[in-house]
Amino acid sequence: MTHEVALTVNGVHRTARVPARRLLSDFLRHDLGLTGTHVGCEHGVCGCCTVLMDGEPVRSCLMFAVTAAGHDIVTVEGLAAPDGTMSPVQRAFQECHGLQCGFCTPGFLCTVTALLKDNPRPTDDEVLEGISGNLCRCTGYQNILKSVHRAADLLDEEA
Amino acid sequence: MKPSPFEYHAPRSLDEALGVLAEEAGAKVLAGGQSLIPLLNMRLAAPAHLVDINRVAELDTIEVSERGVLVGALARHTVVERAADAARVQPLLREAIRHVAHPVIRNRGTVVGSLAHADPAAELPAVLAVLGGEVEAASARGRRTIAAGEFFLGPLESALDPDELAIAAFFPAAPPRTGTAFLETARRHGDYALAGVAALVTLDEDLRVSGARAGYLGVGAVPLVIDLAEPAAAAQAGRPPGTLDWSAAAAFARERVDPESDIHADASYRRHLVGVLTERAMGAATAAAFEGVR
Ligand SMILES: Cc1cc2nc3c(=O)[nH]c(=O)nc-3n(C[C@H](O)[C@H](O)[C@H](O)COP(=O)(O)OP(=O)(O)OC[C@H]3O[C@@H](n4cnc5c(N)ncnc54)[C@H](O)[C@@H]3O)c2cc1C
Ligand code: FES
Ligand code: FES
Numbered sequence: 001m002t003h004e005v006a007l008t009v010n011g012v013h014r015t016a017r018v019p020a021r022r023l024l025s026d027f028l029r030h031d032l033g034l035t036g037t038h039v040g041c042e043h044g045v046c047g048c049c050t051v052l053m054d055g056e057p058v059r060s061c062l063m064f065a066v067t068a069a070g071h072d073i074v075t076v077e078g079l080a081a082p083d084g085t086m087s088p089v090q091r092a093f094q095e096c097h098g099l100q101c102g103f104c105t106p107g108f109l110c111t112v113t114a115l116l117k118d119n120p121r122p123t124d125d126e127v128l129e130g131i132s133g134n135l136c137r138c139t140g141y142q143n144i145l146k147s148v149h150r151a152a153d154l155l156d157e158e159a
Numbered sequence: 160m161k162p163s164p165f166e167y168h169a170p171r172s173l174d175e176a177l178g179v180l181a182e183e184a185g186a187k188v189l190a191g192g193q194s195l196i197p198l199l200n201m202r203l204a205a206p207a208h209l210v211d212i213n214r215v216a217e218l219d220t221i222e223v224s225e226r227g228v229l230v231g232a233l234a235r236h237t238v239v240e241r242a243a244d245a246a247r248v249q250p251l252l253r254e255a256i257r258h259v260a261h262p263v264i265r266n267r268g269t270v271v272g273s274l275a276h277a278d279p280a281a282e283l284p285a286v287l288a289v290l291g292g293e294v295e296a297a298s299a300r301g302r303r304t305i306a307a308g309e310f311f312l313g314p315l316e317s318a319l320d321p322d323e324l325a326i327a328a329f330f331p332a333a334p335p336r337t338g339t340a341f342l343e344t345a346r347r348h349g350d351y352a353l354a355g356v357a358a359l360v361t362l363d364e365d366l367r368v369s370g371a372r373a374g375y376l377g378v379g380a381v382p383l384v385i386d387l388a389e390p391a392a393a394a395q396a397g398r399p400p401g402t403l404d405w406s407a408a409a410a411f412a413r414e415r416v417d418p419e420s421d422i423h424a425d426a427s428y429r430r431h432l433v434g435v436l437t438e439r440a441m442g443a444a445t446a447a448a449f450e451g452v453r
Contacts, residue, residue, distance in 0.1 A: 001167075057262075132349045
């Protein structure tokens with residue numbers, strides 16, 4: 001038994017026929033070929049698979065594609081401008097060395113993009129609370145913290 | 160890992176949802192999925208049918224009155240956490256939700272789902288229990304109200320029948336001159352707690368403590384509520400209002416919990432935490448009660 005799933009991904013209308021048990025993370029990666037969304041744990045702990053659904057960050061490994069039908073999804077591939085210019089959050093991570101291997105980065109970028117929309121000038125504590133659900137095995141988080149503050153500056157300058 | 164196959168139902172109304180639950184034995188409700196989907200992914204659960212209630216808009220409600228807060232089955236943790244009027248009527252709700260997982264999990268997880276899941280280490284069951292709240296259940300057979308004291312039967316076991324949907328949970332308002340506090344100890348921020356306490360202190364018109372209660376998580380198979388009226392009397396004996404000593408309450412609570420050991424903490428450490436958290440939470444709730452009357 002399969003289901004026709006129609007949704008918007010990075011501004012583009014997409015459809016695919018999938019079984020009900022297809023996780024949104026696998027739907028994005030396998031059915032739509034958008035491998036920017038990473039999968040680390042599949043039980044909600046690591047945060048690598050975080051995408052934006054109707055603007056809010058959610059775990060794509062803890063949602064079925066059939067539940068996401070009709071919604072608006074943004075993945076890491078959708079953060080840059082159409083001409084490829086990286087978003088302020090992406091540039092800040094690059095400038096401040098907010099990544100090393102990059103495995104966790106798609107999840108951080110989506111989480112931080114939403115965090116700064118909600119709270120354009122977060123304190124250190126607010127940043128730590130905001131990213132507490134994303135694990136990074138490389139950076140030790142200090143440069144990620146710096147990246148978030150730098151992204152806040154860039155967003156401010158470009159507003 | 161991936162979930163095993165199941166038949167998917169996406170009802171648009173409560174009646175339709177109850178119809179599927181009545182017809183399909185072994186159907187499970189899918190709300191936020193933040194507890195259920197990890198279990199499916201790890202194949203610890205493999206229901207034949209899933210009833211996804213995310214499109215049942217009539218369940219996406221929060222009703223706040225002077226009596227308390229009625230949270231509908233689709234109200235997400237984040238939405239309840241942000242509801243200022245709900246926090247005014249019953250501050251424990253927001254205080255506890257801030258300890259539930261991480262913000263991204265709270266965007267999807269629901270308050271009622273957290274109660275139905277009945278994890279003894281979860282925050283909201285302890286809050287419902289200490290407040291003496293209720294769960295409203297519906298099935299094709301009719302409706303009933305289940306008191307918190309009868310709702311939690313064991314670890315991951317609620318009093319809901321297989322064909323029942325929890326449609327809402329009622330968190331009673333704090334009585335006048337009441338202060339609240341929620342404290343827990345977890346290994347890492349956002350993890351399930353090793354132990355936690357939801358505390359309420361009520362003052363009478365002479366600013367004497369007239370009620371003191373605490374609800375505990377992580378220290379038993381179900382949330383535990385302890386009436387601390389007795390140590391409250393000792394706490395204020397011969398002391399001016401506002402300078403209470405809750406150390407006797409700590410000992411009182413320690414004697415009444417029977418925690419288990421697991422890989423996260425042994426029983427004696429959990430018992431120790433109960434004492435420390437009780438003393439701190441009762442102190443903070445007392446301070447909040449005095450703050451409120453000033
Ligand atoms: C990484 C991580 C950390 C977490 N940390 C915490 C934590 O610290 N504290 C905490 O309390 N929780 C924690 N959670 C769980 C989270 O709070 C869940 O959202 C919540 O426990 C369940 O809500 P849900 O809406 O996601 O329910 P679901 O996952 O959809 O359902 C859970 C169970 O309840 C049943 N159910 C749900 N809604 C209903 C209903 N209306 N009627 C009948 N049955 C229903 C389902 O059938 C299922 O058995 C964590 C989750 C993750 C992934
Ligand atoms: S893969 Fe989704 S949180 Fe780890
Ligand atoms: S950069 Fe390697 S896990 Fe974060």
